[in-house]
Amino acid sequence: MKLTVVGGGSTYTPELIDGFARLRDTLPVEELVLVDPAPERLELVGGLAGRIFAKQGHPGKIVTTSDLDAGVEGADAVLLQLRVGGQAAREQDETWPLECGCVGQETTGAGGLAKALRTVPVVLDIAERVRRTNPDAWIIDFTNPVGIVTRALLQAGHKAVGLCNVAIGFQRKFAGLLGVTPNDVHLDHVGLNHLTWETGVRLGGPEGENLLPKLLGEHGDDIAADLSLPRVLLDRLGVVPSYYLRYFYAHDEVVRELRTKPSRASQVAEMERELLKMYADPALDEKPALLAKRGGAYYSEAAVDLAASLLGGGGSPYQVVNTYNKGTLPFLPDDAVIEVQAAVGAKGATPLAVAEVDPLYAGLMANVTAYEDLALEAALRGGRDRVFRALLSHPLIGQYEYAEALTDQLIAHNREHLAWA
Structure with a gap:
């Protein structure tokens, strides 16, 4: 079995390597190729x-x-984990939106759109080259914004599945609180990438008893602290939102915080410098502890599980992935990309049935899906007006004065990555 990692020079990669090494019985990799345009990294x-x-x-x-x-030649699966523009572009994504009083974040809001515009054309070019060289290869996308990028891949006819580590992080968290193994925990996970809610936590599979009320009752303070949201909100919702929902549920509070502390991009850039120094040590033969603070926790376990299932191996029967809706959430188009539990096998991912979704969450999902439609259109076809329309539609922006100013800022900061600008 041959696997290829595009963006293999990322400081994330040792996390992935560690997982491939530990879980080699699940995914017996014979050749692992790391592809990256930065030879020194x-x-x-x-x-x-x-x-x-x-x-x-x-x-x-x-x-x-x-x-x-x-x-990618001869690869059974190609994993995408690239960052167009590097940490310097991320630093911009996290700062200029704050000038308009909007959240600065690399995967949502104006910063998320900027990342999508830079990323989608590059990913589609890579995927076309994979298809020309090796049309049977699966593409596993970990590149943000995962929902928009995965939709671009699927819309272009590629064999692709999107992957995020949010669900597996919750699975590990809840398993620890319940005193069981992670494989015992099945999540009722519903939403879009970085816009998800855990509506149930079950033992043994999708038909198991829902222990979420027990978890909220006994460990609500701990869970709320991890999300930086008030316990009373979780009690009123009766679900566990992903930590990305804080950008929606506490937007103004987050903006105030972001204006008074170093950006996450600057913190990550410093970590990367330290990590690369560590990686240069010929005595280092394991992933360093600092890597856990870099982000992407449990990515390796999720990636191994998904690749093993797609390639006909011993992966878990049900996994949380990003794939076409296909009627799973009836209030969204069939070709929307959703993030839910799915049965995963050699033919791809088939979403499991989802219980009726509360309008409180369904409405936000529909709004963000409409934004993602417009964002993908802007990424594929370019043009200032398309960028403006996408920004105006985003629930974290919404006002035309903000959308106008943010459009100008986005184009100015990303001109070198936008062929049409």
């Missing part, structure tokens, strides 16, 4: 990857290359 990450495999006795071969076509 690729050398450091590839060296550590080889040492991690060696320490854990993994027999697989690790190859590094800046040649995308060579890297």
Whole structure:
């Protein structure tokens, strides 16, 4: 089995390598190719990857290359984890929206749109090259904004599934609180990427008893603290929103916070500098503890599970993924990309049935889906008016004066990445 990671020079990659090494019985990788246009980062990450495999006795071969076509040739699956523009672009995404009093975040609001506009054309070019070289390969997208990027891939006819680590993080959290193994926990997880709610926590599978009321009753303070939301809100909702919902439920509070502290991008950039120094140490043969603060917790477990199922191996029968709606949520178009539990196998992902969704959540999902329609149109066709329409439609923006100003800012800060600008 050959797997290729595009964006293999990312400081995330040792997390992924560690998972491949530990879970080699689930996903027996014979060749792992790391593709990245930055040779200096690729050398450091590839060296550590080889040492991690060696320490854990993994027999697989690790190859590094800046040649995308060579890297994806013959791959059974291609994982996308790239960041167009790097941390410098992320720093911009998280700062200029604040000038209008709007949240600055890399996956939602104006910053999320900027990232989508930079990313979608690049990802589609990569996917076309994968299809020309190896049309049977699965594409697993971890590149944000996952929902919009996955929809672009599916709309273009690619064999693609989107992946996010939010659900697996909740699965681990709830398993710890219940004193069971993560595999015992099945989530009723519903929404769009980075706009999801846990409406049930069940043991043993989708038909198990719902223990969410018990969790909220006994551990509500702990759960609320993790989300930086008040306990009383969780009690009133009766569900657990993802931490990204704080941008919607406490928008103005978040904006005030973001204006008074260093951006997350600057913090991550500093971590990356430290991590790359660590990766250069020839004695380092395991992922360092600092990597846990970088983000992407449990990404490796989720990626291994998904790849194993798609490639006919021993992955879990049900997994939370991003895929076409296909009637699962009747208030959304069939071709919307949703994030829900799905049965995953060699033919792809089939969403499980979802109980009726409270209008409180359905309305927000429908609004953000409409924004994603417009965002994808802007990413594919360009043009100032399309950018303005997408921004005006976003529930975190909504006012025409803000949308006008943010459109100008977005184009000015991303001109080098926008072919039409």
